[in-house]
Amino acid sequence: MSSTTTEISSEGMGVPVEASNAVTVSDREHGSILLAPRASTSFKSALVPCRLPTLGEVLKKVRNVGSSFDMSGSKSNSSSFDMSVSGVAMAGPGDKVVDVLDEIESMNQSDIRKHPSIVLQFHSLTYTVKQKNSRSAVPGMCQNSAMVNPTQSPPPSTSSRVPLLDQISGEARDGEILAIMGPSGSGKSTLIDALAQRIVPESLAGTITLNGEQVSNSLLKSISAYVMQDDLLFPMLTVEETLMFAAKVRLPSSSHSVARKRERVGQLLLQLGLHGVAHTIIGDEDHRGVSGGERRRVSIGIDIIHDPLLLFLDEPTSGLDSTSAFLVIKTLQKIARAGSIVILTIHQPSYRILGLLDRLIILAFGQKIYGGPPSELNSFYAAFGRPVPEHENSTEHGLDLIQELQSSPTGIQPLVEFSRVWGEGNDGAECGPKSPFGGMDVRGALIASIARGKLVATRGYNDGDGGGDVMVDLATLDSASSMVAKFANPMWREVPVLTWRSLINFSRTPSLFLVRVGCILGTGFLIATVYWGLDHSPLGVQERIGFFALAMSATYYACADALPVFIMERNIFMRETAHNAYRKSSYVLAHALIYIPVLGTMALAFSISVWWAVGLAGGSAGFGFFVLITWASFWAGNSFVTLLSALMPNVMIGYMLVMAWLAYFLLLSGYFVTTDRIPKYWIWFHYMSPIKYPFDAVLINEFDRDGSCFQRGSEILFGTPLAEVQGAGLIDGMLGYLRGALANTSYAQLSPETCVLTGHDILVSRGIVLFSKWVNLGITISFGMFYRTLFYIVLRMSGKNRRH
Numbered sequence: 001m002s003s004t005t006t007e008i009s010s011e012g013m014g015v016p017v018e019a020s021n022a023v024t025v026s027d028r029e030h031g032s033i034l035l036a037p038r039a040s041t042s043f044k045s046a047l048v049p050c051r052l053p054t055l056g057e058v059l060k061k062v063r064n065v066g067s068s069f070d071m072s073g074s075k076s077n078s079s080s081f082d083m084s085v086s087g088v089a090m091a092g093p094g095d096k097v098v099d100v101l102d103e104i105e106s107m108n109q110s111d112i113r114k115h116p117s118i119v120l121q122f123h124s125l126t127y128t129v130k131q132k133n134s135r136s137a138v139p140g141m142c143q144n145s146a147m148v149n150p151t152q153s154p155p156p157s158t159s160s161r162v163p164l165l166d167q168i169s170g171e172a173r174d175g176e177i178l179a180i181m182g183p184s185g186s187g188k189s190t191l192i193d194a195l196a197q198r199i200v201p202e203s204l205a206g207t208i209t210l211n212g213e214q215v216s217n218s219l220l221k222s223i224s225a226y227v228m229q230d231d232l233l234f235p236m237l238t239v240e241e242t243l244m245f246a247a248k249v250r251l252p253s254s255s256h257s258v259a260r261k262r263e264r265v266g267q268l269l270l271q272l273g274l275h276g277v278a279h280t281i282i283g284d285e286d287h288r289g290v291s292g293g294e295r296r297r298v299s300i301g302i303d304i305i306h307d308p309l310l311l312f313l314d315e316p317t318s319g320l321d322s323t324s325a326f327l328v329i330k331t332l333q334k335i336a337r338a339g340s341i342v343i344l345t346i347h348q349p350s351y352r353i354l355g356l357l358d359r360l361i362i363l364a365f366g367q368k369i370y371g372g373p374p375s376e377l378n379s380f381y382a383a384f385g386r387p388v389p390e391h392e393n394s395t396e397h398g399l400d401l402i403q404e405l406q407s408s409p410t411g412i413q414p415l416v417e418f419s420r421v422w423g424e425g426n427d428g429a430e431c432g433p434k435s436p437f438g439g440m441d442v443r444g445a446l447i448a449s450i451a452r453g454k455l456v457a458t459r460g461y462n463d464g465d466g467g468g469d470v471m472v473d474l475a476t477l478d479s480a481s482s483m484v485a486k487f488a489n490p491m492w493r494e495v496p497v498l499t500w501r502s503l504i505n506f507s508r509t510p511s512l513f514l515v516r517v518g519c520i521l522g523t524g525f526l527i528a529t530v531y532w533g534l535d536h537s538p539l540g541v542q543e544r545i546g547f548f549a550l551a552m553s554a555t556y557y558a559c560a561d562a563l564p565v566f567i568m569e570r571n572i573f574m575r576e577t578a579h580n581a582y583r584k585s586s587y588v589l590a591h592a593l594i595y596i597p598v599l600g601t602m603a604l605a606f607s608i609s610v611w612w613a614v615g616l617a618g619g620s621a622g623f624g625f626f627v628l629i630t631w632a633s634f635w636a637g638n639s640f641v642t643l644l645s646a647l648m649p650n651v652m653i654g655y656m657l658v659m660a661w662l663a664y665f666l667l668l669s670g671y672f673v674t675t676d677r678i679p680k681y682w683i684w685f686h687y688m689s690p691i692k693y694p695f696d697a698v699l700i701n702e703f704d705r706d707g708s709c710f711q712r713g714s715e716i717l718f719g720t721p722l723a724e725v726q727g728a729g730l731i732d733g734m735l736g737y738l739r740g741a742l743a744n745t746s747y748a749q750l751s752p753e754t755c756v757l758t759g760h761d762i763l764v765s766r767g768i769v770l771f772s773k774w775v776n777l778g779i780t781i782s783f784g785m786f787y788r789t790l791f792y793i794v795l796r797m798s799g800k801n802r803r804h
Helices: 043-047 055-060 100-107 188-195 217-223 239-250 258-271 292-304 322-337 374-384 394-406 413-426 442-451 491-508 510-530 538-578 584-614 619-647 651-667 680-688 692-703 728-741 759-765 773-798
Strands: 002-008 014-020 024-027 031-034 119-132 159-173 177-181 204-210 224-227 310-313 341-346 359-364 367-372 709-712 755-758
Touching: 119 188, 159 188, 159 204, 159 341, 159 359, 159 367, 177 188, 177 322, 188 204, 188 310, 188 341, 188 359, 217 224, 224 292, 239 258, 239 292, 239 491, 258 292, 258 322, 292 310, 292 322, 310 322, 322 341, 359 374, 359 394, 367 374, 367 394, 367 413, 374 394, 374 413, 394 413, 491 510, 491 584, 510 538, 510 584, 538 584, 538 619, 538 651, 538 692, 538 709, 584 619, 584 773, 619 651, 619 692, 619 773, 692 759, 692 773, 755 759
Parallel strands: 002 024, 177 341, 177 359, 224 310, 310 341
Antiparallel strands: 002 014, 024 031, 119 159, 119 204, 359 367, 709 755
C-alpha cells in the first residue's frame, strides 16, 4: 500500500512524493532517517508541512547509545541498539536508508548528541516613529515611502505615529540563512536593527527570544555580530592585519595564544577566499587595494572572527556585481552551515542567490508580505491569483506586484491579509508540544556550542578593567549572561593592540608625519627670523613677551590637524565598540599613547628651531624645560581638538570652532591684557584658558633668574622722548631728583649702574605670581588629561548606536 508522503528537508521545504506509507526526514549534512509510518498527506499538507524533528533533535533522544558504540564512532559488538524517540521510531542499523553509526563515524564531531538547535524567534514586532505632517505642504511633494502606507489615509493631526514595523513575526535557526527582502523603505534595516537590539526596548513592541528566553543586550553583543552596509576599514592595513587585529581583540587571550589566533586568521582567509590577497592593503581613493567584493568579505571576516552564534548583515550585496554578490552569500551559507544563525537584508536577490537562502521574509511599508522558504514563493503567488510568469525571477515578480498594488485603490492590504492567512498554515508548526530547540535553554545551548568548538568568549578572566586571566568553571555559572564575558580581553591587553594598529597606520603614511614636522619647523623658522637675536633691553623684554605668546599659541593652532583623525575613524570606532570588541576607555588611552612620542618629536623640532636663534636664556636646563612645556602645550592642544572632534558632525564645523575657541583662549591668556586688568566678569575664562599656563611658565623660565637685569639707571628714560636728548647732564639731573624722591626705598642709592627692572619685576607687573613654572607645567598636562576624560565621557554618551 502506497500513498503520497512528504519529504521534509532542513530547509523547511515540503514536496509531495510517491513512496511507501512512511516519512523520511532528510538533513543537509547527516543524510536521511526513516521514521515511523504516518497517515497519508494531501497536496495541501505538502504545502503546509508539520515540521518533524531534525537529526540533531532525534539523536538527542537516543538512549544508551554510549553502550552500543564508543565516542570515537567505532561500532560495538552489539549488532543493534534500542532507540526510543517520542512519537518517532527509527529504523535499525541495517536499514539502507541510513546507518546512524556510520553517520556518527563520518561526521568527525565530538558528540552529536550535545548539538542543540538555537532558534531566534520574534513575535508581533511593532516600531513606530513620530512624524510631523504639515497641512500647508505643497501637493505632490515627495514623501519617504518608508513613512507612508498606501492602505492608510493621511492623519488628521499635525503630529502622528507612523509604523515602520507592523506586527512582524518569524524565526531564524542555526544552520540557516534568513533573508529580509523588500523594496526601498520597506523596513528591512529597521527589522534587522530590532532583531539585533539596536532599537531601545521602550520604543519596540513585541517579543524577541533566543531558545524561548529573553536575551539581555550585553549577552547578545557577546554572541552576535553586526555587519554594516558600508565597509568601514582602515585603508592602510592589509587584509591579514585587519583580521589579525579583530582576532586579538575578539578572541580571549586566556584561551587563545597568538599562534592560535594566527591559525584562526589563516582558516578565515581560506573560508572567505581571501588567502590570495592576504598581504594586500585594503586601499582607498588614493591607494590601490582589494576589490569591492573582497572588501565586503573582509568586513564580514572582522565580525565572524570570534565565530558568533548570530550574524546580522545589512545589505551585504549592495554595490557588488552579480558574481561578487553570489560569492558573498555563498560564504555566508558556509558560515550558517557551521552552526550560526545568519540574518541579512537584501534588496533584490538573483536566482542563484535565492537558491542559497533558507528562509525569506518580504516586507512592504513595514508589513509582512511573505514568510517562508524561497521555494514556496511560486506557490504563494499562484495561490494569491498572481502566478509567476515562466522564466521570471519570483522575487522580481513580487516587487513588481507590490508596486502595482501600491497604486491600486485597496493598496497592498489584500496581499497582507492573504499572507497572514497563508502564514498561519505555513509557519511549520511543531508536531506536538516539543519546542524547535529541543527544550534547551540559552545557557545549555552556549555550553553545547562551546563543547563543539564555537569560539564563544566565555568568562576567562575577571571582567574588571584590569582583570587578570583567572579561569572560571562554566558549570558553576547559573545563567547565560554570567557565562559570557562582556569583553573578550582585559583592558591591559586591549591597549597594546589598539596602539599597534595605530602605529601601523602611522608607519604606512610617513608623508603625513613629515608634513606635520615640516610645518612645525617652518613655523619655528619664520618666528625665529622675525625675533632673531633679541637683546636684554626693555624693548627686548617686550619683544620676548610677544615671542612667547606667539610661540605658545602656535603650538595650539598646529594641533588642528588632529581634528579629522577621529572624525574619519568615528564610524569604525562605533562599529567595533557596538559589539564590545574593546572598551571605549582602551581606545581613549591608546589614542593618547600614540600621540605622546609624535608630539614629543614636534616639540623638540620647534624648540631647536627657535631657542638659539631668538637668544633665549637659561642654558641647557632652560632649554630642557622649554621642550617640556612646548610638549605639554601640544598635548593640551591635541587633547582639546580631539574632544571637539567627538562633538562635531564634520570637519568643516570642527575647524571653525577650533579657530574660534583658540582665539578666545589667546585673547584672555594674559598677553594682551594682564591678569590684574582683565574684567572681573571674564576672569573665570582667563583661568580656564589652557594657553595661560604654558605662557606663564615660559615667562618664568626666561625671567625668573637670579642676577637678571633688564633695565639700569642709565636707561631709566628709555621709551620716553627725553631718551633722545643728548648729554649726560640731563641723565644725572634726573637721577638726582629720583634719589630724593625715592629716599625711603631700595632705590635711594640710584646710580647709572643700578638695576631698576629685574626679571621678578617683569613677572609681578604681569600678575604672574601664583604658581612656579613646574606647577604651570603640571596644570598644562592636567588640561590635556581633563580634555581626554571629557572625550571619553562624550564617547560613552554618544556611542550607544541604537534607535529611539
